[in-house]
């Protein structure tokens with residue numbers, strides 16, 4: 267496609283996406299009985315093995331397309347606004363384009379979180395054709411090391427391909443904490459993202475329960491330096507993250523299980539990737555009553571939680587819906603151990 271046609275196609279797609287986002291925002295603001303966002307896992311397997319990650323394995327098979335389609339329909343029935351495909355590495359799923367088409371068919375915005383390794387010009391064009399709305403790549407460092415291979419050196423070519431061909435919104439997330447060696451790398455990654463016309467966010471790596479690991483001094487300095495660029499749209503960081511950077515508890519209402527759902531490869535609804543095991547109810551049986559209950563449930567892990575997508579969704583309801591019920595999720599390792607023991 268010629269450069270001029272490509273630009274006008276991009277403009278049309280952006281306008282269309284913004285209109286659908288506006289509807290989602292309006293619905294999210296006036297009605298609390300539906301999830302604003304769900305993450306769904308089409309495959310748990312990953313082609314990388316970042317040492318801080320507890321969300322992948324090396325052997326799982328892809329969830330069959332028909333099973334995923336059924337889950338997407340169920341999320342559509344719950345009137346979910348955005349569905350983001352996560353993993354593992356979702357690009358390893360052989361039917362991913364059809365999964366994205368099914369999301370869009372249910373009038374839902376479609377997002378994808380990927381490590382970017384499998385992106386090619388052709389793959390990006392197929393994602394355009396399937397109707398993808400958002401893509402996020404997390405880049406952990408400038409040079410690959412033993413903690414993470416998601417480095418700018420390896421992925422810069424992929425970013426250039428995205429800049430040239432992607433019709434969808436691209437966000438580059440950089441991270442601090444969790445053993446990432448050079449905190450300054452986050453600045454380099456953020457600047458490169460801006461240069462290529464993408465948005466940029468910074469996240470803080472959490473421990474196995476989604477809880478805060480305090481940042482070291484230099485990490486905190488870099489974090490605050492990135493925050494200074496916020497007004498220039500260099501990066502989007504929220505007030506809660508500033509508290510996290512300072513090692514302080516955050517006072518907020520986690521709406522996981524209600525406004526945000528995490529649907530694992532087995533089709534169970536969990537609070538989030540870091541609290542798998544709660545409430546662990548089949549999506550098939552999840553109803554608006556569950557959404558209402560969890561909306562009013564205070565989670566004991568909230569004060570030091572670093573799961574940023576759930577924080578962001580919580581802004582919709584920060585001024586309403588006082589939580590009257592409490593739950594204390596067990597540490598994730600304990601839940602996994604109990605489940606493994608139950609299988610034996």
Ligand code: SF4
Pocket residue numbers: 312313314315316319320321322353354355381416
């Ligand atoms: S690429 Fe993502 S899913 Fe895969 S191991 Fe790294 S952090 Fe985990």
Ligand code: SF4
Pocket residue numbers: 475476477520521522537538539540541565567568569571572573576577
């Ligand atoms: S506060 Fe909510 S998002 Fe954070 S770890 Fe707990 S359940 Fe997950």
